[in-house]
Amino acid sequence: MPTAETAHFEPARRMSANGWAVALVFLPPALLLFTVFVALPMVEAAWYGFYDWDGYGRPERFIGLKNYGYLIGNPVFARSLVNNGLVIAVSLLVELPLALAAAMAVAGRVVGAVWFRMIFFLPYVLADVAAGLIWRYMFSGDYGLVATITGALGLQPYYLLADRDWAFTAILIVIIWKYFGFYMMLYIAGLKGIDKSVLEAAEVDGASALQRFRYITLPLLGPMIRLSIFFAVVGSLQLFDIIVPLTGGGPFDTTHTMVSFLYYFGITRMRVGFGSAVGVVLFFICVTFAIGYQRIFMRND
Amino acid sequence: MSLRTFALASACVFALAGSALAETNVTILHVNEVAAAKTLWDKIAADYNASHPGVNVQFKYLENEAFKAKLPTMLQSDDRPDLFYSWAGGVMQAQAKAGLLKDITADVADVAPTMSQTAVNAFKADGKLVGLPFELGEVAFYYNKKLFAQAGVKAKDVKTWDDFLGAVKKLKAAGITPIVVGAGEKWPMAFFYDYLVIRVGGESAVPDAKANKNGGFKNATFVEAGKRLHELGALDPFQPGYLQTSHAQSAGVFGDGKAAMDLMGQWLLGMQAPNSASGKGLPEDDIGILSFPTVPDGKGKATDTMGGINGFLVTKSAPAEAVDFLKFFSQKKYAEEAAATGAYIPVVKGAEAAITDPLQRRLADDLAASTYHQNYLDQDLGPSLGGVINEISVAVAAGQTTPEAAAAALQEAAEQQ
The missing domain is CATH 3.40.190.10 (Periplasmic binding protein-like II)
Structure with a gap:
């Protein structure tokens, strides 16, 4: 027996005949594309993860959860998880604050602001692989930035990317350089959306610049910051393109991320089953984060 | 019939309809970056096409990494090449085991004995020849x-x-x-x-x-x-x-x-x-x-x-013309040309005599006198x-x-x- 409330929602839920016709015409193509290119590969990857398979023929050697077992005992995979964690930490603690500071500096009507905005944004426009190659030369001990510095100081040539303790730090530097411009642009867009009169009112009331930032700008920028954190974490988890040209995961497999681990240990070594298992783990980490974060922090945005 | 098989089947029908009208195409995928080798191979293909009307042999180059990453998918699609570059070894064995390669033992029975046996044996899977070598290298x-x-x-x-x-x-x-x-x-x-x-x-x-x-x-x-x-x-x-x-x-x-x-x-x-x-x-x-x-x-x-042993493998569905071209390609005169231009050290016996470069000469002599090749x-x-x-x-x-x-x-x- 329908209550007053359900009766109230009924008209909205039920689709008109016209609506059904539209759905019938427009839904199948999208659904088909989604099934063939998104859902099916995901199900297939989960299935391959249970097999020892080199990609040729059909997967036939069922090995249950062994691929996942190999992952647990794999020091390189453990290291790549740590590296992904480091990327997330640096993104949240260095990159985003830096982007916000830059946005505050160039969002206003300062002379040359447009130029600075463009310069900061430029690295983001550059293809990841090209950026990686450029920095590979910058970090090289024979020529480039590092070589110039060591040369000027009269030191022995230093090969940053060949140093197992510092190579990943070099990658983190490139990541900040490459992506902070994107978040700066997000924040600029957010800052433009803040009603000027609110800030002016606060100023008239005698709020200091710091107070205005803390109590007005920051809260009003909230949705944008929450969104940027979401992008930063998911982007960090999927980081790949920068790693390959810079280090290829070396030296001694200390600079892999989960995705580069998947590529080098799953695809180039033709262990498709094992690679699929890595993909499944990555998928669950991403989905858990995405759903959890949206439920908790982005509910009202 | 699943959607995928339906799509594949319809693609096959179109492909067959297309080839019935046109000439026979033989596609060869390779990764060789040596300019002298590329020039020579294009010339061999042109020679063959000129003397075999109705056949169109074409060498296609793919960058090494991309080649290795794409090959498994390509070989199992309709887009597969007829002949493709190979380093023999474990990958070739896996391809043969999956039934993607053609047994050409009988077809090349007259050509195989003209080559270095070490190199020929490398292209055997389960005792059957699935391709032919062209180059033997030494580190x-x-x-x-x-x-x-x-x-x-x-x-x-x-x-x-x-x-x-x-x-x-x-x-x-x-x-x-x-x-x-x-x-x-x-x-x-x-x-x-x-x-x-x-x-x-x-x-x-x-x-x-x-x-x-x-x-x-x-x-x-x-x-x-x-x-x-x-x-x-x-x-x-x-x-x-x-x-x-x-x-x-x-x-x-x-x-x-x-x-x-x-x-x-x-x-x-x-x-x-x-x-x-x-x-x-x-x-x-x-x-x-x-x-x-x-x-x-x-x-x-x-x-x-x-050192490396390189050759071409024949895929399962390759037309007879592909194997015929491989034999044409393996003639001594072309191997000698490869040797003379420094493109590579050929596997055809006696062809290494045409090598002029002293360093390549040394390698070829080592290989000819090799007691075991890995x-x-x-x-x-x-x-x-x-x-x-x-x-x-x-x-x-x-x-x-x-x-x-x-x-x-x-x-x-x-x-x-």
């Missing part, structure tokens, strides 16, 4: 004659491992980087390990390990090879920053005369000049070739060689175990892993396969 030390003279090292006196380590020490003492290696890509370092394995264990070392005899890869041969490599690495013989040096960069370092030796394949001669800072590289007269030294108490002979281990053992070989070679040379742990890692990877 050896290329050395800079001037730097050797400067340090007082005489190449002809370097015969044993101890002689070799002595030469490294002398070069170092003279302030010269003894060896350049592109360890950033790992496989160049594996050349040391590959050679040490066959020098220590002889010709039975690799087949035995593959068959899991005497502890498989954990046995004394692989540990001993690791110990030798570790011993070399402890002398710090490589150029500074070698862990990040790419293969192309390393060729340039050699070309610039900044290192005395490079353990590399025959293609180094074509690579050292364009990758050098000067763009000119070393004149060939200043380059010598040194065979990999023998190790004390090793079962391997000084005349055992290690394919690169990373190709021979397949991509999975091969990847581990490359990785442990760098780790052992840099002192990051013990030889025992490296051999154990190999065996573990072999067992996971």
Whole structure:
């Protein structure tokens, strides 16, 4: 027996005949594309993860959860998880604050602001692989930035990317350089959306610049910051393109991320089953984060 | 019928309808970057097309990494090439096992005996020929004659491992980087390990390990090879920053005369000049070739060689014209042209007589006199175990892993396969 409330929602839920016709015409193509290119590969990857398979023929050697077992005992995979964690930490603690500071500096009507905005944004426009190659030369001990510095100081040539303790730090530097411009642009867009009169009112009331930032700008920028954190974490988890040209995961497999681990240990070594298992783990980490974060922090945005 | 099979089936119908009208196309996919080889191959294809109306043979180039990554998918689609480049070894075996290759034993019965038997045997899967080789390579030390003279090292006196380590020490003492290696890509370092394995264990070392005899890869041969490599690495013989040096960069370092030796394949001669800072590289007269030294108490002979075996494999559905072209391609006159232009060292017997370059001549003579030839281990053992070989070679040379742990890692990877 329908209550007053359900009766109230009924008209909205039920689709008109016209609506059904539209759905019938427009839904199948999208659904088909989604099934063939998104859902099916995901199900297939989960299935391959249970097999020892080199990609040729059909997967036939069922090995249950062994691929996942190999992952647990794999020091390189453990290291790549740590590296992904480091990327997330640096993104949240260095990159985003830096982007916000830059946005505050160039969002206003300062002379040359447009130029600075463009310069900061430029690295983001550059293809990841090209950026990686450029920095590979910058970090090289024979020529480039590092070589110039060591040369000027009269030191022995230093090969940053060949140093197992510092190579990943070099990658983190490139990541900040490459992506902070994107978040700066997000924040600029957010800052433009803040009603000027609110800030002016606060100023008239005698709020200091710091107070205005803390109590007005920051809260009003909230949705944008929450969104940027979401992008930063998911982007960090999927980081790949920068790693390959810079280090290829070396030296001694200390600079892999989960995705580069998947590529080098799953695809180039033709262990498709094992690679699929890595993909499944990555998928669950991403989905858990995405759903959890949206439920908790982005509910009202 | 699932959607996928439906899509495939309809694609097949269209493809068949198309080919019934047009001429027979033979597509050959390859990764060869040597200009002389590309020119020659295009010429062979043009010759064939001219003398065989209704057939259109075409060579298509794909970059090495992309080729390796795309091949599994391509071979299992309708888009598969008819012939494709191969390093033989583990990958070829996997392709054959999946039923993707054609048995051409009977078709090429007249051509196969004209070639080096080592090379032909590499293209057998389950005793059947699934392709034909065209090139046999040798990895050896290329050395800079001037730097050797400067340090007082005489190449002809370097015969044993101890002689070799002595030469490294002398070069170092003279302030010269003894060896350049592109360890950033790992496989160049594996050349040391590959050679040490066959020098220590002889010709039975690799087949035995593959068959899991005497502890498989954990046995004394692989540990001993690791110990030798570790011993070399402890002398710090490589150029500074070698862990990040790419293969192309390393060729340039050699070309610039900044290192005395490079353990590399025959293609180094074509690579050292364009990758050098000067763009000119070393004149060939200043380059010598040194065979990999023998190790004390090793079962391997000084005349055992290690290097690539390259050829073309025939895919399952390839038309008869594809095999016919492969035979046409394998004629002695074309092999001689490859030899004369320095494109590669051909496998057709007697064709190496046409080689004019003295360094290539030396390699061809070594190969002709070879008592046992080992394919690169990373190709021979397949991509999975091969990847581990490359990785442990760098780790052992840099002192990051013990030889025992490296051999154990190999065996573990072999067992996971």
